[in-house]
Amino acid sequence: MTEYRHEYKYQIDAMQKAVLRLRAQGVLERDVHAGEDGEYLIRSLYFDTREDRFYYENEDGVDPREKYRIRIYNCDSGRITLECKAKARGMTKKTACPITKDQCERFMEGVIPEPEERISGKQAVMFGRMRLLNLRPVVIVQYTRAPYVGEAGNVRVTFDDAISSSNAIGDFFKEDIPLRSVLPAGGSILEVKWDELLPSFIRGQLELDSLQWTAFSKYYLCRKYNCYGGVRI
Numbered sequence: 731m732t733e734y735r736h737e738y739k740y741q742i743d744a745m746q747k748a749v750l751r752l753r754a755q756g757v758l759e760r761d762v763h764a765g766e767d768g769e770y771l772i773r774s775l776y777f778d779t780r781e782d783r784f785y786y787e788n789e790d791g792v793d794p795r796e797k798y799r800i801r802i803y804n805c806d807s808g809r810i811t812l813e814c815k816a817k818a819r820g821m822t823k824k825t826a827c828p829i830t831k832d833q834c835e836r837f838m839e840g841v842i843p844e845p846e847e848r849i850s851g852k853q854a855v856m857f858g859r860m861r862l863l864n865l866r867p868v869v870i871v872q873y874t875r876a877p878y879v880g881e882a883g884n885v886r887v888t889f890d891d892a893i894s895s896s897n898a899i900g901d902f903f904k905e906d907i908p909l910r911s912v913l914p915a916g917g918s919i920l921e922v923k924w925d926e927l928l929p930s931f932i933r934g935q936l937e938l939d940s941l942q943w944t945a946f947s948k949y950y951l952c953r954k955y956n957c958y959g960g961v962r963i
Contacts, residue, residue: 770804
């Protein structure tokens with residue numbers, strides 16, 4: 731697998747999602763981590779500089795750029811991951827390392843904790859970079875994801891629904907938090923990721939050439955339309 735991957739995002743409506751999800755099931759396998767309904771919940775805590783550098787870089791289409799987040803699945807604090815997502819030349823690369831709940835709670839307070847010795851050098855590098863940038867937690871992004879995978883091209887296709895934001899950073903681990911939807915009713919984001927080549931039968935099955943491509947990230951949308959009135963704070 732290549733270090734950087736292609737990643738394309740499309741904004742779709744409820745009818746498109748229903749059709750395309752059926753089409754995806756015809757050519758791809760359901761991700762083994764999905765639940766019985768084929769989905770799981772993703773909640774991420776995003777960070778930015780005091781000047782909101784990452785927000786404005788996304789808005790301006792700066793290349794290269796990066797962003798940092800802490801991610802949990804199904805509100806389970808037993809698996810917490812710190813991630814850096816870098817974008818260059820239209821491709822993306824994700825670097826990740828596990829962190830403890832105690833470390834996460836320090837991050838939630840706006841403090842970059844010291845790396846633990848038993849963790850690999852990735853943690854030291856990422857913590858150091860976050861400290862250098864003086865990052866702070868700014869918003870929670872939550873959505874449900876239906877993921878599908880294919881061996882050809884190492885393809886991953888995901889349907890992300892109920893994309894919502896929250897400023898209740900101190901409640902990151904709670905199941906119920908105040909949320910605000912950032913897309914029109916029934917709106918979803920289709921993401922398609924692959925290594926070097928996207929097989930033509932998958933592109934054709936998903937009718938990608940006819941969809942509405944979007945450059946904005948979920949982080950950008952959730953900062954722009956947060957849970958306190960629809961303006962960025």
